[in-house]
Amino acid sequence: MRRLLEQDACAYRAVLLEALIVHPECFPRHYHEEMSRPLEDLERQLADEVILGAWIEDELVGIGAFAAKSFLKQRHAGTISHLYVKERFRRKGVAGLLLGAVLELLIMLSRWRSWCPIFPWA
Numbered sequence: 630m631r632r633l634l635e636q637d638a639c640a641y642r643a644v645l646l647e648a649l650i651v652h653p654e655c656f657p658r659h660y661h662e663e664m665s666r667p668l669e670d671l672e673r674q675l676a677d678e679v680i681l682g683a684w685i686e687d688e689l690v691g692i693g694a695f696a697a698k699s700f701l702k703q704r705h706a707g708t709i710s711h712l713y714v715k716e717r718f719r720r721k722g723v724a725g726l727l728l729g730a731v732l733e734l735l736i737m738l739s740r741w742r743s744w745c746p747i748f749p750w751a
Contacts, residue, residue, distance in 0.1 A: 640689040693727035
């Protein structure tokens with residue numbers, strides 16, 4: 630389990646495209662829109678956002694993200710999004726591990742934020 634980096638853009642796109650085929654109702658973009666998106670956009674997204682990936686050996690098998698609210702009064706809240714596990718890896722605890730990793734990251738960031746006024750993802 631680790632944060633996805635710019636060099637993970639191709640693997641991220643593959644999982645995202647599968648997610649859009651299997652559960653299009655759960656994601657804001659349409660499959661064809663995502664397919665035509667330049668790889669540089671995905672690289673930028675991975676650099677700017679906190680998106681975690683679950684890896685089994687060298688294969689990205691699941692993704693999960695957290696987006697903090699941008700309004701000052703709501704910075705303590707956010708949304709878990711892009712949570713998806715490839716079908717053949719379901720029922721193996723991967724989604725729970727992803728959620729746990731996202732929550733662990735949030736706890737760490739909230740502790741860090743309590744003593745640092747600059748919070749990069751808020």
